Amino acid sequence: MSDHAPSVSTASERVPGKLIGAIVAVGSLAFIGILTETVMTVLFPQLMGEFHVDTATVQWITTIYLLAVAATMPVSSFLKRRFRLKRLFLAAVALAIVGSLIMIVATAFPMLIVARVIQGIGSGIATPLMVNIILEQSPRSKIGRLMGVGSLVITVAPAIGPTVGGAVTSVLPWRAIFVAAVPLVCVAAVIGVMCIEQKAPTEDAYLDPIQLVLIVLALVGMILALNQSGVAVGALVSGRSAMRSGVIAVASLVIGVGSLVAFCLATRKAFSPLLRLGILRDPVVLLHWVEYMILPIVGIGFGYVITNVAQLSLGTDAFLAGALVLPGALVGAVCSPLGGWFYDRFGAVKPILIPLAIAALGPLLLCVFALRLTPALLAGFYFIFGFFYALGNPNVMTSALSQIPREFTPDGNAIFNTGLQFGGAAGTALFSTILSMSQAHAVAVGFGEGTPEFAHATAVGGMWTFGVMTLICVIGWACLAVAFRIRADRARKSVPGGGSRMAA
Incomplete structure (x- = not known):
């Protein structure tokens, strides 16, 4: 019997092909939602003119989407316990298609808002569903890498979104983006129906x-x-x-x-x-959660800030503004599985703290050079942030959930993803506010969009925005450093984390 033990162990650690297919299928729905979100950010100046709204109003296209996702996330633990995975997946597919169809025919700004709410609910179902599938069905030694694959599916969208938006609208109406999204969702639906498997029984949960x-x-x-x-x-x-x-x-x-x-x-x-908030009584989990909530303020906010600063301050067109985000976001997205491999190989501390410390240099350099930026500097400094942020931040939730008993993992997943989406929504609102405040003075004295004074006001707003981003990065890093110190002290004293006690 012992002669066969290694082969049995190896087989149990092998990742099934259907699991990869399920991750790709469910993640594709979140991918399409985030893609359309980042596509819209690069189109803000165009949408402001078409629908006759100001900067503070047009950003609600992004904010309302993130709010809809955040409002859906807390229900994900209940949904996972109550309904079969495939049924949840098909519900998310239907919402994504309906939202895209409304965007195609929208003739007024409120219709865009309704469509984004519907799409946000679909993504709010899909994203935690993908994470739950990974945590429930993947081999323990491969969780970091598979979480990296999940992050890759989602983070490629911000990488290509602004470029897609700029490229498509240079030759086609912006609605063509949503026309193309419908068949992509249908392909994901076919893959999901074939690959998603139910490993755990449902429960008679109460909402x-x-x-x-x-x-x-x-x-x-x-x-x-x-x-x-x-x-x-x-x-x-x-x-x-x-x-x-x-x-x-x-x-x-x-x-x-x-x-x-x-x-x-x-x-x-x-x-x-609805959410077992007791898991946040553990200071290690709480500090991880705080970082996971505030860092996306920077990560998601960058897509909005860079494209608008490029167009309104540096005078680039929509295509170039979107292309500036591509190198940093794309290389970061591709390297997400590499960060997961580092986590599996070396543990949590160094693969998280070192990349996030280097990532903070990106917004710091942007703040320092804000009034002397060129498109190349804007893209280069964002590259620093995008690469190292994607290398370290996806591991933060994995590290926190390792401190929670497995039966409470769906609750931890819901709490962390709710915080992430809330942080993203808050970041878009915060940074659009800072830019609007800076631009408002120029407009008040008669210098509108396209004037040197308005461009300078936008650059000043960008400087303040990048400064706030740097501060957020430092606070997030400090939270993790304290969390890891507490965890190390516990290990030295041989005191268990007490996850089951805290989640009660």
Whole structure:
């Protein structure tokens, strides 16, 4: 019997082809959603003219998508327990197709918003579904690499999105992007139906509608408060009344924070909570989560900031603005599995802390050279961030979930992905606010888009934006450094992490 043990072990560690197919199929839905999101960011100046909206308004195309994803993420743990994987996948497919069809026929800005909500819900189902499949069905020694493959499927979209947007709109109407998305979704559907397998039985799980309403109100309220605060500040800078937006900001903040507090209290007393927030009582998990929430503020925000600074400050066209994002985002996306391999080979500490420390140099250099940027410098400094961010950050959730008992992994997955999407939505709102504030003064004194004064104002806004990005990177890195120090102290004292105790 012992002679056959190594071969049995090797077979158990082999990655099935159907698992790879399932990851690609489910990840493709998130890929298409993020692709269309980043495509739209490079088209903001064009959409502002076509639909007669300002910068603070047009960014809602991205923000509302991320909010819809974030509001769906908390339900993912319930959905995974209650419904079969293939049924969830097909629901996400249907939402992606419907959203794309609405984008194709949209004639008014509110129709774009409705379409992005529908697409966001589809992506909110697909992304945690892919992660749950990896964590549940992959060999333990291959989790880092397969999480890297999952990250590759998703992160290629931001890499090619701006370039696709610029290239397509230079020869075709922007709606052609969504015409092409429909057959891609259909191909993913065929692969998913063939490859997705149900390994764990479903449960008779219960969804508390009160908890669901509370978490949605919390997410929407806090993002809306940030957005409307920016609108109010921009209005004050330009000499307009800020009363309406200021009242909305305060009311949204009160509703958002109040709903979050109520949700936390409700889940503590519930027999079957929507999210088991108890896993965040462990400071190691909590610090990982904080980093995983705030770093995407920079990662997702870069796609918006670079394309708009390139067009409105440096005077590039949409195609070149999108192409500037491509080198850093694409090489980072391709290297995500490499980061997962480093994690499997060397553990969590060095494969996470070293790349993220180097990644912070990207926004720092952009801040220093903000008023003297050229397209080449913009692309080069972003390359530094994009490569090392993709090398280290996908491992953060893997590292945190390793501290959580396996039965609570769906809850950890939902909490981390909710934080990621919330951070992305907050980042888009934050950075568009900073740029709008800087541009508002130039507009107020009569210098509109296309003037040297407006371009300089955008460059100044970019400088402040890159400075905030650098600060966020430093805070995120510090959180992880403290988390790893706590984990090391526990190991030295031989004290277990106590995940099952904390998740109760």
